[in-house]
Amino acid sequence: MAEYIVKNGFVVDPTLGVNCEKMDIAIKDGKIVETTELKSPKTIDASGMIVMAGAVDVHSHSAGPKVNVGRNFRPEDKLNYYKAKSGVKRMEAGFSVPTALSSGYIFARMGYGFVMEAAMPPLYARHTHEEMRDTPIVDEAALPVFGNNWFVMEYLKNHEIENVASYIAWLLRVTKGYGVKCVNPGGTEAWGWGMNCVTPDDPVPYFDVTPKEIIKGLIEANEYLRLPHSMHLHSNSLGEPGNYQITIDSLKCAEGFKANSDFGRDQVLHHTHLQFHSYGGESYGSKEFESKSKEVMDYVNGTDNITFDIGQVTLDETTTMTADGPFEYHLSHMNNLKWVNKDVELETAAGVVPFIYNPNSFIGVAQWAIGQELALLTKDMTKCHITTDAPNAGPVHRYPRVIKWLMSLKARNQILDDCKYGDSVRSQCYIGEIDRELSFYEIAQMTRVGTSKCLGLSHMFGSLKPGMEGDVSVYAYNPETDDDPEKIEHAFGNAKYFIKSGELIINDGEIISNGHKRTFWVKPGMELTAQVNRDVTERFKKYYTVTQNNYEVKEHHYVPNPYVIEVNAA
Amino acid sequence: MKKVELTIKQQPELYLETENITPDAFAGKSADEIAALNVYEGNVTHKLGDFFSIAGTPGATAADTQIVVNGNLERVKWIGSRMTAGEVVVESSMDMYAGAFMAGGKLLIKGNAGHFTGLGMTGGELRITGNAGNYLGAAYRGDWRGMQGGVLRVNGNAGSDVGSFMRGGEIIIGGDADVHVGTHQEGGKIVVKGNAKSKVGGQMVKGEIIVFGTIDVMMPGFAHRDNVDLEVDGTKATFKRYEGDLGERHPKSKGAVVYGQLYIKQ
Numbered sequence: 001m002a003e004y005i006v007k008n009g010f011v012v013d014p015t016l017g018v019n020c021e022k023m024d025i026a027i028k029d030g031k032i033v034e035t036t037e038l039k040s041p042k043t044i045d046a047s048g049m050i051v052m053a054g055a056v057d058v059h060s061h062s063a064g065p066k067v068n069v070g071r072n073f074r075p076e077d078k079l080n081y082y083k084a085k086s087g088v089k090r091m092e093a094g095f096s097v098p099t100a101l102s103s104g105y106i107f108a109r110m111g112y113g114f115v116m117e118a119a120m121p122p123l124y125a126r127h128t129h130e131e132m133r134d135t136p137i138v139d140e141a142a143l144p145v146f147g148n149n150w151f152v153m154e155y156l157k158n159h160e161i162e163n164v165a166s167y168i169a170w171l172l173r174v175t176k177g178y179g180v181k182c183v184n185p186g187g188t189e190a191w192g193w194g195m196n197c198v199t200p201d202d203p204v205p206y207f208d209v210t211p212k213e214i215i216k217g218l219i220e221a222n223e224y225l226r227l228p229h230s231m232h233l234h235s236n237s238l239g240e241p242g243n244y245q246i247t248i249d250s251l252k253c254a255e256g257f258k259a260n261s262d263f264g265r266d267q268v269l270h271h272t273h274l275q276f277h278s279y280g281g282e283s284y285g286s287k288e289f290e291s292k293s294k295e296v297m298d299y300v301n302g303t304d305n306i307t308f309d310i311g312q313v314t315l316d317e318t319t320t321m322t323a324d325g326p327f328e329y330h331l332s333h334m335n336n337l338k339w340v341n342k343d344v345e346l347e348t349a350a351g352v353v354p355f356i357y358n359p360n361s362f363i364g365v366a367q368w369a370i371g372q373e374l375a376l377l378t379k380d381m382t383k384c385h386i387t388t389d390a391p392n393a394g395p396v397h398r399y400p401r402v403i404k405w406l407m408s409l410k411a412r413n414q415i416l417d418d419c420k421y422g423d424s425v426r427s428q429c430y431i432g433e434i435d436r437e438l439s440f441y442e443i444a445q446m447t448r449v450g451t452s453k454c455l456g457l458s459h460m461f462g463s464l465k466p467g468m469e470g471d472v473s474v475y476a477y478n479p480e481t482d483d484d485p486e487k488i489e490h491a492f493g494n495a496k497y498f499i500k501s502g503e504l505i506i507n508d509g510e511i512i513s514n515g516h517k518r519t520f521w522v523k524p525g526m527e528l529t530a531q532v533n534r535d536v537t538e539r540f541k542k543y544y545t546v547t548q549n550n551y552e553v554k555e556h557h558y559v560p561n562p563y564v565i566e567v568n569a570a
Numbered sequence: 571m572k573k574v575e576l577t578i579k580q581q582p583e584l585y586l587e588t589e590n591i592t593p594d595a596f597a598g599k600s601a602d603e604i605a606a607l608n609v610y611e612g613n614v615t616h617k618l619g620d621f622f623s624i625a626g627t628p629g630a631t632a633a634d635t636q637i638v639v640n641g642n643l644e645r646v647k648w649i650g651s652r653m654t655a656g657e658v659v660v661e662s663s664m665d666m667y668a669g670a671f672m673a674g675g676k677l678l679i680k681g682n683a684g685h686f687t688g689l690g691m692t693g694g695e696l697r698i699t700g701n702a703g704n705y706l707g708a709a710y711r712g713d714w715r716g717m718q719g720g721v722l723r724v725n726g727n728a729g730s731d732v733g734s735f736m737r738g739g740e741i742i743i744g745g746d747a748d749v750h751v752g753t754h755q756e757g758g759k760i761v762v763k764g765n766a767k768s769k770v771g772g773q774m775v776k777g778e779i780i781v782f783g784t785i786d787v788m789m790p791g792f793a794h795r796d797n798v799d800l801e802v803d804g805t806k807a808t809f810k811r812y813e814g815d816l817g818e819r820h821p822k823s824k825g826a827v828v829y830g831q832l833y834i835k836q
C-alpha cells in the first residue's frame with residue numbers, strides 16, 4: 001500500500017491536544033504511523049489547510065427499506081439534483097434521499113470515514129446490508145431496532161433481563177447488527193392498535209409494559225452484554241410541543257447505570273436528535289411554542305453517562321422517515337403530502353412523508369434555533385454530536401452548513417434576520433442570548449472524538465495518533481487568514497484531500513477511488529438461553545412470514561467485506 | 571425585441587432534449603456561443619449548432635429576446651422550459667415538456683404539443699394551436715406542485731390528466747379533454763370548451779373546473795348545489811354548479827368549508 005505524508009497542515013486533534021498546529025501526518029499500510037516509519041511516501045501538501053482525522057457519524061439514515069421507499073416515492077427529489085459520472089466516480093442523484101452511490105460520495109466529500117445507519121428493521125436487514133454494501137468508500141454499521149419488539153416486551157414484562165440480552169445477542173449475530181436502537185418505545189407497537197405511547201408511563205397495549213421499563217430494560221441488557229455502543233434512544237412524543245419533560249423523564253432512566261464495556265465509552269444512553277425533543281408550549285404557534293433547550297441541557301450537562309446528537313433542522317425541503325409510525329401519520333395530516341406507512345410484523349413499523357422546513361416560518365426557524373442552542377449550551381463537546389437525523393431534519397450534505405452556523409454568530413443572525421418571524425424566534429427561544437462561536441477544536445470533539453468514543457470505536461477512529469485507522473481529511477480553510485463563514489461551509493463540504501484506511505480517495509477535490517468499504521458488526525459472546533431458543537423457533541413457525549433460514553443475513557453475499565467486533569461475555 | 575431564428579438541419583436518431591432553447595439561455599450571447607450550448611440525445615451530449623442553423627442575434631436580456639424555431643420538431647423536447655421572459659415561437663409540432671416549469675414570457679407552439687407540456691409552470695403564457703398530449707399543466711411525477719400560475723391555452727383537444735395537482739393559473743382547452751381532469755386540483759381554473767369523459771375533479775380540494783359540453787361519467791363525490799350565470803372566456807351562459815370532491819379533505823376559509831367548484835353548461 002502507498003505511503004502518504006500530509007505536510008504542513010494546521011492539524012486539529014483533541015486526542016493529541018493539538019489545536020491548529022502545523023504538523024505532518026504519516027500514513028502507512030492503512031494506519032497512522034510516526035513520520036520516521038515512512039520510506040518513500042507520496043507528499044500531500046496541506047499548507048494553509050485544516051487537517052483532521054476522518055469524521056465519524058453517529059446517526060443518519062442512508063440505507064435500508066424506508067430510505068428506499070423515500071427514493072421510490074419521491075422522483076421529484078432527483079429532478080433538479082444529479083451529477084454525471086466522471087472518471088471512476090459513478091452517477092449521483094437525489095437531494096434529500098440520495099442513491100446509495102451518492103451517499104458514499106457525499107460522506108467522502110465531507111471527510112467522513114465511518115457512518116452509523118441508525119435504524120435497521122431486523123426483518124429487512126438483508127435489504128439494509130445490500131445498500132450499505134453498495135455505498136462506496138465509508139465504513140458503515142447499522143443499529144437494529146428493539147423498542148417495539150414482541151420478544152423484548154414479553155421478557156421485560158416478566159423482568160427477564162437475561163433473556164432480553166440473549167435475544168439481542170442472537171439478533172445482532174443473525175442480522176449483522178451493531179447495537180441497540182429504540183424508537184418511540186412501545187408507541188410504535190401501540191400504533192398497530194391505532195394508539196400511541198405519549199409519555200414514558202403509558203402502558204403498551206396487550207404487553208402491559210411502559211416505555212420507561214423498555215428503556216431501562218434495554219440499557220440493562222446492553223450493559224449485561226458489554227456492547228461497544230450504548231442503548232440509542234429516540235424517546236416518546238418526538239416533535240410534540242411541550243415534550244421536553246417527557247424527554248427529561250426518559251433521560252432519567254439512565255440514572256444508576258454505569259457503562260460496562262471494554263470499548264472506552266462512558267455513556268449508557270445516547271439520545272438522538274434531541275432538538276425534536278426539547279419543545280415547550282402547547283402548539284406550534286409563534287405565541288405558544290417555545291424552546292426548552294436550556295432545561296434539557298441543564299439536566300444533560302449534569303450527568304456523566306448520557307451523550308446526544310442534535311438533529312439540526314437545516315431549513316430545506318426534505319424527506320422524513322422513521323420507525324415512529326404514529327408521528328409520520330400526524331405529520332402527513334399537518335402538511336397533506338403523500339405518506340407511506342408500513343408495519344414490520346413482530347418487530348417495528350415505519351412511515352415516510354416529505355416535509356418542507358420553511359426558512360420564513362416561525363416554527364421552521366424555531367426548530368432550527370433549538371438545534372443550535374443544544375450544541376451551544378453543551379459544556380463537554382464530546383457528548384454532543386452534529387447530525388441532521390438525515391434526512392429527517394435536513395439532508396446529510398448539510399453537515400458543513402451546520403458547522404458554519406455553530407462557528408459563526410454572523411451566519412446565525414442572518415437566518416434570524418432573513419425570517420420575518422426572526423424576532424418571535426428570538427423571544428420564544430434562547431438563540432438571541434447566545435453569542436458562543438465554536439472552534440475547529442470543538443467541531444473535532446463533536447464530529448471525531450465524541451462520536452467515535454460514543455460508538456466504542458475510539459481505538460480506531462477520531463484521532464491521528466499512530467496506530468489509528470488511516471482516515472485523514474484535509475479542508476481548504478486557513479485558520480490564520482480566512483474569516484468567512486461561507487468558506488467554512490464550502491471547505492467542510494468539499495474536502496481537498498481525503499484518505500480512507502490509507503487509500504487516497506479524494507485528490508485535489510476530485511474523487512479518484514471508490515475505496516474498500518467495510519461493514520462493521522458486533523458478535524456478542526452470550527449464548528442463546530433455552531427459553532429464547534425455544535421462543536424464536538416457535539415464533540418463526542407461528543407468526544413470521546419468512547422462515548428462520550430466510551431471515552439470517554448471510555455474510556458472504558450481504559456483507560462481503562466485514563469487520564467483526566467480538567465481545568466477550570461477562 | 572431582437573430575434574434569433576433556429577432551423578433544424580439534422581433529425582436526431584433518438585429524441586433531442588433542448589432545455590437550452592430559451593430566451594434566458596440565449597440572451598447576450600453571440601451566434602457562436604448559442605451554437606456551443608449543450609443539447610442531449612440519450613446519454614450523449616451534443617452542441618446546439620450540431621442540429622440547428624442559427625441566424626440573428628438575441629437581445630441583451632431574456633425580455634428583449636424572441637426565438638423562432640423552424641423545421642420538423644416532432645422529435646424535440648423541452649423547448650422553452652424554465653423560461654422567465656421573452657418569446658419563443660415553435661413553427662411545428664413538438665414532443666414532450668415544452669414550457670415545463672416556465673415562469674414568464676410567451677411560448678407559442680404552432681402545431682401539436684406532446685405530453686407534460688407546461689408541467690409545473692408558474693407564470694407566462696403558453697399557447698398551442700393544435701392538440702396537447704397527456705398531463706398538460708400537471709405536476710412532475712411524484713410532485714404535488716402542478717401548474718401554479720400563468721395561462722395555458724390549447725385550441726384543439728387535450729389528452730388525459732389535464733391539470734393534475736394544479737395549484738393556480740388557468741388552462742383553457744378549445745376542444746375535448748380525455749379522462750382525469752384536475753385530479754388533486756387545489757387551486758386555479760380549468761376550462762373545457764368541448765366534452766370531458768370521466769373522472770373530472772377526482773380528489774379535488776379547491777379551484778374550478780368548467781365544462782361547456784358533456785361529462786360521460788360524473789365522479790360520485792360531486793353534489794349539485796345550484797345553477798349560476800357565468801361569463802367564461804367571453805361566453806355568457808348558465809351553468810349547473812357542483813361541489814366536491816366530497817371524499818377529499820377540504821380547508822376552511824373564514825369559518826366556511828371550501829370545496830372544489832365544478833360547472834357544467836346547461
Ligand SMILES: [Zn+2]
Nearest residue numbers: 059061118389
Ligand atoms: Zn433517526
